[in-house]
Amino acid sequence: MRLSRTARVTLGVVVAIVLAVVYLPLLIVFVNSFSTSVNLTWPPPGFTLEWWGKAFQNPGALEAIGTSAQVALAATAISLALGTLISLALQRYRFFGRDAVSLLVILPIALPGIVTGIALNNFFRTILDVRLGLFTIIVAHATFCIVTVFNNVLARLRRMGTSLEEASADLGAGVWTTFRFVTFPQLHSALLAGALLAFALSFDEIIVTTFTTGSGVTTLPIWILNNLFRPNQAPIVNVIAVVLVLVSIIPIYVAQRIAGAEQVQK
């Protein structure tokens, strides 16, 4: 199919407009983080660095970032282990109920957030009778993060095939040795990509979190929600948002480098 020049240019213009609209709100957040107005009037009446200074000394925000990082790390670790196990089982074996298991992995993310949220809230409070807090958030986040690791590892296992593992077994390697030295090294980058997504998903999650957090545990999104409508805090929220987007360039860059390096190897 050869697209005409007009068609290519039109498509290019559409993409440019869409990207402009996608980045416009982010740009406004950036500009507003320097604005002297506390209720976000446009155009900004003046320039100030006050919020940037205050944001880095705000104990609530810094503590919330710490809590979110803790939750995201724990949830990512759990979902890495469980996601890898389940993708190995589903990709390498045929068994009764296989479709049901694959649906079960997808379900926590395919069902709306309020459903997962209220189901877990009800489960923790009325059935297990545990106090809502850090632990319950981690359990909830790990449950819906499994699918991101699962997807990445499953796709990798499909491409890998089993011939290398069979060769390893034929040469006398045990089950564990084969996994450790043959399967796992090939999964490396898929695991990293899955972990990055899981971390990002957990770090930004708000709907399930509002249902599973207890008093005294404030993740970053909850801190932002609590401060969004306070006139003197909203500009600090803008600063933190800008910092997060800037920091996020690092993992995205790393992920792209890995993907790029793998394409060169092929």
Next chain:
Amino acid sequence: MSSAATPHVTAGVPQPRDTPARRISVFLSQHARVRLGLLLTAPLFWLGLVYVVALAALLITAFWTVDSFTGQVRTEFTLDNIITVVTGSLYQTVTLRTVGVALLVTVIDIAIALPVAFFMAKVAGPRLQRILVIAVLMPLWASYLVKAYAWRSVLAEGGVVDWMTAPFGGSSPGYGLPAVVITLSYLWLPYVILPIYAGLERVPDSLLEASSDLGAKTWRTMGSVVMPMLWPSIIAASIFSFSLSLGDYITVNIVGGANQLLGNLVYTNVGAANNLPLASAIALIPVAIMIVYLTAARRSGALENL
């Protein structure tokens, strides 16, 4: 995979020592079902205990009731909540509104994602392609709340939209359902672009060339070659935007004015009203809608693409 201890071992490869670990390994390599069992135990235990039990409990709680004097949940079977939710005009209106918003958001996102994904996959060179993937991914890392809040300030009276459209006599739609649809479409767009892009990447260029060599014009190639291969990806993408919109209650609070979606009703009943049984009954509405949606999606093979 056969066991290793065969008489064909050559002089260079020493016989493995017969340790307990070795014996377990040999046993495992001969018993595929045991291996499968070990792989599945932990994940199924987690998902079964945490998720299936929680969903089942949600279903059961919907049939319980709250004592109006003590505020405690009474564990007696009653259909009251279900009847309230099915026949109450408030719930019917809010359900229709929520489904309407979710469908509209999904249609808008797919309409925007198709040309963007096509340009990324089939028109852009490898360098531009990588830049575009990053450009689409990056907004995902910006906080959901901050993006919703950014739209609040964009659509505010005297905000950017007013400022830009005022010279042409236009004005911002203000806070309400249109603002909710705009903001949700914005938030879920990357989740819709990426699966469609991945689907297009799997359509080989040679097929497109073959189609044009056989005389098909661009539109014919799109309709007869690209779209049939792309359907599962489009449906997979729609699951994201539809389900995420169906379960959202925070964007509505930020840009929706006084409007309520199903999520708001669930949240108020869990928190302020402290009526967990009624909240569970309301939450069954999106569950039912998603079951219908996922069953339809399964037929098309889209779940493999999630």
